[in-house]
Amino acid sequence: MASNFLLTSCTTISSSPSKIFVRPKRIDNFKVNCEIRNTINNDDNEGKSFPGKLDRRNVLLGLGGLYGASNLIGVTNEPFALGAPVPPPDFSTCSTASLPDGSQVPFSCCPPLPKDLTNIPTYKLPNVSKVKIRPAAHNVTQEYITKYNTAIQKMKSLDKDDPLSFIQQANIHCAYCNSGYKELGFPGVPLQVHFSWLFFPFHRWYLYFFERILGSLIGDDTFALPFWNYDSQVGMQFPSLYNDVNSSLYDPNRNQNHFPPNVIDLGFTTIDLDASDQQKINNNLTMMYRQMLTNAPCPQLFFGNPIRGGEQPIRGMGTIENVPHNSVHRWVGNPNNKFRENMGTFYSAARDPIFYAHHANVDRMWTIWKTLGGNRRDFNDRDWLDSAFLFYDENRTLVKVTVQDCINNEKLGYKYENVPIPWKNYKPVPRKQKLKKNPKNVKPSTEIFPSTLKKTLSFSIKRPKISRTQQDKDIEEELLVFNNMTFDENEYIRFDVFINEDEGVKSKVLDRTEYVGSFANLPHVHAAGNNTGSSSSSGSTPAVMSLGISEILEDLGLEDEEEIVVVVVPQFGGKEITIASVEIDTLACAN
């Protein structure tokens, strides 16, 4: 039988009537590593799952995509297909959350449980009579500030065990991000909403309910959160409405050196850039252009890599989660605290009210990205659309929401104030003509890697195809891929990537065509929540970074070159990261 045919059934591995879930994780000449969840749907086993492994002897596979679909009657009593979408968290097994160094968060991040966990309703989107407008933080009126301040004050004054209280709302980001939750039906699999395609939809729902709760506390359902417009020079300073020590929007746990008139560095790692304000602004606009356009021509590069039910987290973040999202968290966080609390680490980030303005701007990038043309659109993959989360709504009802129901922000009842988007046309210009043919002293990447980034590295890489037609470029993006990056998750790491530069290039000036993009890591809990500070890669799968270079090669006049010169400049933590290989690949824009 031809090895590429897949049959779609698995024999049961138990005597009782049961249903099987099959998701082939790797198919290679019929050696199928198939993870089976065998759930026995009868009363005393309801919601339990019996992980089992089959070898290929009793796994018959059929044509086409496949997994057995069934109705796991889980804790929510809601049927959902196992092993495909990421299921909601299992609230009943919420446990202590882990810190990046493997220690435990010094308090419980678990939410109060409703009386009945077996009938969690699916959230019904309320009718939208008028779409409210989320304002730019630097544009808000005094009246707005007073209203927002009152709402947060009321939220902070609720009982600490009230699911609507400010501390319970902040703990949501701890439970979902520091291995507090396991996936329902996949005992032991941590639910992590970062480092994958879950990042944007999770945070959208998170802010949606937070905003509705605030509105309900002040009796104003038109209340809309502000966004921190740091992608435009007018917003590239810390918003003053958060900086009044007498306000409920204030948080002492911030980097006091980064208050106005300090201009934010959207690529911040841990060292302040020694550059003029104008250069920082130019760098920021260039990074936004790269992350929203050049490096994000299609869904997987923008949203992050897929993650499916039962898979270990940390699959690979998208462009915006990496930069500027992670960098802004670090820039605000207090450097005198072990994990740059509050904003600088998952478990405490949402304790700073500015978290919500930061993530409102991240969410705004999702709405803008879909207007930038080409293949910039939502996934239509059911595994993404059907992934689900649990939140308390403003009536204190615990509800289940899906990705599908949040992809249209106006159906959620909000949009963003229409402000200038200066980075959209900020196409970098070449700083220099293309290098002479590959200078003799530049070795091929195959002779350089695997390597750490103790110092700047420059190397040549062969391209799989030259003189690509426009049709080639429309169908497939040419990518510079950094493979199997292993590093200690506890380390801050950043490196910048350039094409066609000489080794002496400095990372202070990014606003030029030769700048391709940056990688930034911040200390985080990896997959199994048992951070040992190991030198393993981030999580269960080695980290990979793919940077889109089709446009850059065009702009640098390098499209007919068989090989290009790449320069990688470590900004911070270079000796902590090992890159196995760097190659050029192409990516067909997945759905």
Ligand SMILES: O=C1C=CC=CC1=O
């Ligand atoms: O999402 C985050 C990234 C970095 C630090 C804190 C966060 O919440």
Ligand SMILES: [Cu+2]
């Ligand atoms: Cu965040």
